[in-house]
Amino acid sequence: MGVGIGVAGTPSDEENQAMIDTSVAAAVSDQRAQLAAEQAEAAAALDDAKKQAAAASTAQRAADNAHAAADSRSAELDKREAALLPREADAAKSTFGNGMHLVGRDINPGTYRTAGGSYCYWERLSGTSGEFDDIITNDNVSGASVVTISSSDVAFKSNGCGTWTKIG
Structure with missing residues (x-):
């Protein structure tokens, strides 16, 4: 009788293989489920990364467009400033006060007016010696005065006349 009890409690090779197969199948099933969860997580992370990359690309394009617009505006302003510089320099030479001024360098030739003063003396000069x-010619006036300075004049000198402003 002792022999029958010992044999009946030991599983057969087929039973052992079935238990191993069931155990392996369960482990593989768990690993597949874990792998599927990791793949879903990776796919979600990839989608987020793609969205962030698209947003960054859109932001970069917007920044590039803003820079291009600023560069264009800067170039336009530089061009306008370059066009204004000679006019500003010309305007600066079209208003002056008392003293000696070289024609063409300090002042522009043309017709000038001053409100003058009670004693205004001016001279058009062919030299500065x-x-x-x-x-060339001069005048002593009281009050407003108008004088035409020629491009051939070397200098213009005034005293007590106030500010001369080009009128033509």
Whole structure:
């Protein structure tokens, strides 16, 4: 009788293989489920990364467009400024006060007016030596005065006349 009890409690090779197969199948099934969860997580992370990349690309395009617009505006302003510089320099040479001014360098030739003062003396000059012969013409006036400075004049000098402004 002892032999029958011992044999009946030991599983057969087929039973052992069935238990191993069931155990392996359960482990493989668990690993597949875990792998599927990891793949879903990776796919979600990839989708988020793609969305972030698309947003970054859109932001970069917007930044590039803004830079291009700013560069264009800057170039336009530089061009306008370059066009204004000679006009500003010309305007600066079209208003002056008392003293000696070189024609073409300090002041532009043309017709100027001043409100003058009670004693206004001016001279158109052919030179700056201070000699009497340098005076082309001059005047002593009280009040407003108008004078035309020629491009052939070397200098213009005034005293007590206030501000001269080009009128033509």
